[in-house]
Amino acid sequence: MRELEPIFQKAVEVKRINDRAEKKGDNHKKKTNTAATVKGDYHTEHMSKELYTLINRYNFHVTSYTKTLEWDEHDCDPILEVYQCSYNNWLFDIEHIADYEIPEGIYAVRRLRNGETGEELEFYCDLGCRNTGERCREDFLSFLHYESNESFTRDIYRHYLQIPVLLRNNGYGIEEKGFHFSLNRPKGYLKLSDRLFVKVYREWHDEFQVVVTNDSRWNVNSNNYNLRDSMAYYVSYKSDTDILSLIENIEAFKQHKEGKRGFLEDGVYYNETHIKGFFKEIRGQRTDEDYYRDEWNHRLVELVNPPRHYSRGHNEERCTYPNLYKGLHFHYEKSLVFNGPTVNRSDITFCYDLRKDKKRCILVIKNRLYPEDGLRHGDQEEVIQYEHRGSFTECMRVLKQYVLRMFEINEIPVKEGA
Numbered sequence: 001m002r003e004l005e006p007i008f009q010k011a012v013e014v015k016r017i018n019d020r021a022e023k024k025g026d027n028h029k030k031k032t033n034t035a036a037t038v039k040g041d042y043h044t045e046h047m048s049k050e051l052y053t054l055i056n057r058y059n060f061h062v063t064s065y066t067k068t069l070e071w072d073e074h075d076c077d078p079i080l081e082v083y084q085c086s087y088n089n090w091l092f093d094i095e096h097i098a099d100y101e102i103p104e105g106i107y108a109v110r111r112l113r114n115g116e117t118g119e120e121l122e123f124y125c126d127l128g129c130r131n132t133g134e135r136c137r138e139d140f141l142s143f144l145h146y147e148s149n150e151s152f153t154r155d156i157y158r159h160y161l162q163i164p165v166l167l168r169n170n171g172y173g174i175e176e177k178g179f180h181f182s183l184n185r186p187k188g189y190l191k192l193s194d195r196l197f198v199k200v201y202r203e204w205h206d207e208f209q210v211v212v213t214n215d216s217r218w219n220v221n222s223n224n225y226n227l228r229d230s231m232a233y234y235v236s237y238k239s240d241t242d243i244l245s246l247i248e249n250i251e252a253f254k255q256h257k258e259g260k261r262g263f264l265e266d267g268v269y270y271n272e273t274h275i276k277g278f279f280k281e282i283r284g285q286r287t288d289e290d291y292y293r294d295e296w297n298h299r300l301v302e303l304v305n306p307p308r309h310y311s312r313g314h315n316e317e318r319c320t321y322p323n324l325y326k327g328l329h330f331h332y333e334k335s336l337v338f339n340g341p342t343v344n345r346s347d348i349t350f351c352y353d354l355r356k357d358k359k360r361c362i363l364v365i366k367n368r369l370y371p372e373d374g375l376r377h378g379d380q381e382e383v384i385q386y387e388h389r390g391s392f393t394e395c396m397r398v399l400k401q402y403v404l405r406m407f408e409i410n411e412i413p414v415k416e417g418a
Helices: 006-023 049-057 134-143 149-156 163-169 240-257 272-283 392-409
Strands: 036-039 061-070 079-087 090-099 102-114 175-182 185-193 196-202 208-213 232-235 263-265 268-270 301-304 328-338 342-353 361-371 382-390
Touching: 049 079, 049 090, 049 102, 134 149, 149 175, 163 185, 163 196, 163 240, 196 240, 208 240, 232 240, 263 392, 268 392, 272 301, 272 328, 272 392, 328 392, 342 392, 361 392, 382 392
Parallel strands: none
Antiparallel strands: 036 061, 061 079, 079 090, 090 102, 175 185, 185 196, 196 208, 208 232, 263 268, 301 328, 328 342, 342 361, 361 382
């Protein structure tokens, strides 16, 4: 492991001490940072050769330099030095921040403002590209050659700013709610109705996402699990020609919210809610949680959900949330586990995905047998896979027969009413 410079090591040790104190339940209120700073000669007294080199490489003019001699022991990420810089008509600060996860530290560009008008922009960038990406730095360096935020965003992000114009040209009523760009950060949203919005986001890894959502609070950089009944479609939008794709996503989203989602059979849209109903009957209500336990309170049967999907906004292509534009009407997973000397686990996947089969639902069951204490080195796991394709009711009938048969094989009575 690489050794840290003494000044970074001190910050790391303070952070670890604070972490341990918090784990022990010490809710001691942190003191206000009382760091002592002095002005200095950045040519001879700088603390980071890399940051000094970057400032000279990009021809930033340093108008003032201060460094920190000491800082409060409770400050986990102390500012070691600050360069006040200018370039063309822009003024900004570069703070060298100690970070216990980034040995080199963070070179945070902040307080970006127009030297002529005094306008200050909400902006953050790590000049070292460790806390933000290279594209963020490229945007910042490019921005410094423009006279105003408006001229920069008109030139670089024109295709996003044209979205409301193009949607109006296609018959949509659009209300712009603070929709603009602050350098490379999109702000506000477009309101099509009380429960229909279009938003532009810049992701953590610097890619842009356009989303169609029913909640103006939707954040592409969050899993949004706190927003109940909220959802979003993610749209690849690179130029004005993608407006047709955005419109198709909007119409598919409206159909989704109208409940026209699932396998249509006898006038009914069947989806994961009907599958959940069956497993709810098997599991029972909360008052019946001990139904499948033995006299020692061991769980004889478990219904296990897959890990919650955290890819919203990070890898949308792998996402299993319903999306009618993509053709994914529903995707449901559940594991049925019988515990005993030999564990019998059935991993069940039930979906209606037009990308895989345009006319039929797909039911896949993988059955595994292994010792109660898990597989040891050299053990062979026995896996049997079964697949059935058909209408929703056909697949549902097969699933019910399989589950009830597994209860019978494992000699466990099914809860009455299932």
